[in-house]
Amino acid sequence: MQKICVIGGSRYFGKVLVGRLQADGHQVTVLNRGSTPPASGVEHLVADRNDEAALIAALGTRTFDVVIDQVCYTPVQAATAARVFAGRTRRYVMTSTIEVYDPATAALPAVPAGTSVPEEHVDPAAWLVAMDLPWHDEAYLEAHYAEGKRQAEAVFARADGFAFASVRSAHVLGGGAQEFTGRLAHYAERIARGEEITVHAKALPTVFIHYEELADVLLWAATTSDFTGPVNACSDGLLDVRDLVATVAAQAGRAPVHRTAAAGGTASPFSFDRHYPMSNARAKELGFAFSRTADWLPGAVAEALALSAAPTT
Template structure:
């Protein structure tokens, strides 16, 4: 399966996925809005489309075939339907980047805890899914459409929180910087627990699962989960400073990880398929050390 379409692929682990596909000698096409520059040069083909504009999707994708589609940019069932309509009968495998958010709040969810084949949905655009609950419904509905209505070999990759030195959102860095700068961190519940995965392991998983024959939902990521309190303890231990935590959130102090409840997954199915992931505590400690050193460099400039 050498002819690959990536919807997205210019940022974070999507970029790492494209780099891996190129390294493996695949014929790669990326489809984006064309607003983010990439470093792939002449190693990829490029299409311009807007997931909220069906005509642009038809214009970009019509008359073409691919072995695998990696969907990194879908945030509504309408968006996945528009792509699926154009690619019907022209694609074998559809690898959908989903999220642990499809599960109800809770910890160590197994794949069967959300069944997309039983989920009733309606077609709405991405702007009709506000907040965390909206994001959850959108990912659930997109999965449901793919599994219920298409003939593709579908994989729904339910990622936990993706972290890494290349995380342009700086979500973990936010916490390290706040502690080092003696600034408050707004968190509603320090006992909420979350799962994580490194960006390069997320990209590798996408590549490998695409090349496999597996279909269905799957939870990749570091085994286990960690509470916000435990994460802050790790930051305190490495920085020698105390975190200032407040439950009064505002635009300046609100933690990117201060979600309405816990979200983490059981990764045993991925492990039984032969996938391995880094140790959770080692992963976070190494990233905390990296962000600490980056903060020191900025201060010393």
């Protein structure tokens, strides 16, 4: 049994993770702002992670074997957590994102077509941190999500108070109504109604992961493996937006209708005109066995279609 603190953990794969930790016999503490209480048997601490004094007060004298940070988006948040948890935990695992590799959001080396991005493509230990940017502004943060994650990783990578690892998640799907981004629902609803799907003229492939599999990766990273640094988490198999649309359309019994986005225009979710799919080779070498996207995607699509067909109240 390990003592594990999950920051966030109230919805989607974070909620699944907390359940997995409990089922494995760990002593779990969830720390969040209190909007959603955790399951029975889980200690619940209420604090705003942006308020360092409140965070320290909520933690009291508690220490943990591992902290899993589901909701760190900025270097400012990372610096606060690094100070607060130094000496309180031996290991800190941050949920990060494939978006750290997006060449549209940073000056990154080009990724040759047909290759997948390894972790060293973005090295947090060498990434520039700018604490004085307007990270507290919600509009700025939304527009700079990828950079916020890169810089948060960089702050933790340089912290001395614990061993640090980050899990860079692929695009997460599955869960029906739990999938709060609504991206798969976008396709289910539009295709079921026979509406157009806007795609790039040359849409490039990306990688995905099922929300329950991501919970499993985080569980493994926190309780089984002792790696440090970033690791990519994605199911096997590349998929582009047309493949995704075809899967939804086949289950919906409708012919997909595509419209090509104008140059510089907005396309549907997961339509990418830039190449940055991740490689999951490091995680496999460390011992994690991934599923194939093709195996779970039909079930995720069925959930989204059922949700789109459900009557509204």
